[in-house]
Amino acid sequence: MSVFDEALDIPAQQLDESPDAVSVSAETAVLGACMMATGGYDPIPGAAQILSDSDSDDSDWYRPNHETIWRAILALHARSKPTGVPMVEAELRRSGDLKRVGGFVELSLIAAQACTSVEVEHYAEIVHGYARLRRYQQTLVRGMQTARQSDPASVTDAIATHQAELEHLAADQSGDDGLFCRFGDGLQEHLDGLETTVEAAAVTGLTDLDQALKMRPGNVIVVAGRPAMGKSAMTLGVALANASSGRTTLVHSLEMGRQEVTNRVLSSKSRVALHHLMEGGSAVTDDDWTRIARRLTDLEALPLWMDYTPRVTPGLVRTRIKSLIRQTGQAPLVVIDYVQLMYTDQRNSRQSPYERVSEVSRELKIIAEETGAVIICCAQLNRGSEHREGKRPQTSDLRDSGQLEQDASGIILLHREDAYDPESSRAGESDLILSKNRNGPTCTITVAHQFHYSRLRDMTAEAE
Template structure:
């Protein structure tokens, strides 16, 4: 048998026994359990009995109790796992296989490494299975999902030591950072909203409303205003195609009536053409990327962000219009809308944190506002998942009084209700809507 024919080794029961044995022999002077726990995670043991023993050891250790052989046997018996763990004989054999206390981290590294290898192989198997089942028109999305899974494996556990330590170890560096000016990672283009909220890297902002409140107008306005500062910006438009988005941006920036652009040459005036000619050069040069694919998943967004970072050296502001139309990377037909939105919400928050992007996700509200006398939306109206409220760093709800009251004294006004703001105050910012130009503007600019 050649070396290429030999089966790939994906586990070391001997290394696992050495680590567990050292934990069974741990003393107050040398805490082998803590040394192993810094490296090995639950579920990384290849032998099921070893996993049961480890869980019993960590339960005892977490409660401040000894992890010697008698205590572990008692804990396994209490949990009903002693027989499945091999009984007292198996525990005695583990104790005999113990490595020295100074070698625990080495053997624990082997256990963790083999577990990572098994995850890697499983990911490759899933990739092959996905390739066999993928629609030919969805190959880019399947590749992006597989890349995201592999990237997750690459980064798993690598930053744990950097993110762990005594509070005081980093306090001086943090105090020094407070003496420096902190610039926003992105701008909305609305003066009062930018004053209230400083958009920072890693944030996920949810903008939610009932239909016809102006979510898309707000999102495209933020995207173009941010890009106009020279900052890279990425928009995923799942609801509107290229022509409609282009018309909306042109209408907002050039102040050409949206319905003129929609109806085409028969409705266009010479003034319209002059305005378009005046603003087109600036729009062409914007660092604004658009994705009109209707099959967007978190993995595809991550792939787009990486591409922009390679080109510009900066993480972009990302706008998703809108979240409930997205697909999950798993694409399970058995997922309920609640489960799907919950998964997407969590993945988008992780994506923003991992890439350093500021992410604005639009979302639909349920019919809750229509049931209230004042029609004002609330965070509890977010449709399909409470995870959006939990994961979002800020939530902005849009409300138009004149939509519900024809004779309203606030005609032309939109309230941007900052209902959640993890890093600052909540408040309501009032702006003017000019939907004939498909835009929202500061009140002072109307």
């Protein structure tokens, strides 16, 4: 007998050997109690907090007629109506489902098997537990089917897809997990915590930006700009600065391959002209080799992980983050270059770019909050700024999805006057327009761009 069987406290001879029979008994107990609710004690909100939404694909109910009855109970409850057997019968009759669930007789039999109101959440946990077990079994079956149909070239993708499903299943969202509580609960602990200075979860290496942005665990930061504004140079520089501070860092490079990224890192840290490294051979001088040699030991020791996988999904990002947390004990800073190139885990070919980017944005926000990681996403802007006086970008220029603006804790827009006017008096300067900042002020920070070294620097920084 399983732990769920013992929890039900039903004589063994009354139980079928299958777990589904136990699930059905628990479902009946929950529904019966909800149809016996009184004004003094209403068990429906507690059960609804635990059980998956009836309208979702992952309903917790094993029997379809039980799900139909539950949906009728929720509909009545939402209208502040009683949920007794006569009212549930009337609601089912109105929706045309009464005959399908067994009529008044079946409703009466279910009500007769009700558990007590104080036990409803306990029984709802049993229903939810068996539903998760069924989903786990289904996921394993799909994994075996995918394995049989996969060829050697697609093994990595097949494993990543299966792993993403398992990660999603493991991240169970039922119950409030302490998220629903009185404001005063834990207030004193919060006040005690204010006596300790909170360190930023990640650093950018740009002094003024670090002071204004103050990245926290769970933040999603969007770095956006038109092509050739320096998004990759900036975010790769942030990754290097963060890793140089001893913090775990992960870069998903969707736009550039291993060779190009490696050359940019070597150029930035060694102060070797990027075009020397790109050309290779005799273009790399003896002085260049000396500069690289000085930095090589430090670069090899960086807690910096690179992922050049061309098809990156939120599920893969979650997998990489959790792997690094297990390996280092630290939630990483994650750089994604860039977000409009990502795929969704569902691989729905009929999704529009807007729908795809919106889904990716929502999932990345959830991943950041679940894991405590800071995620920095590069994003492209549309051509709106090209037709604007001064060419300065705005948040509304974000391409493909306003969801990026909604989900982001901070948005940094990159702008260079010398990109449009090579004779500008501000040649060599980049503006980091902090147009959204939940952790501090919105402002514009000016830095120096050194694209021959593939990096951005503080205006007052000494040569390094």
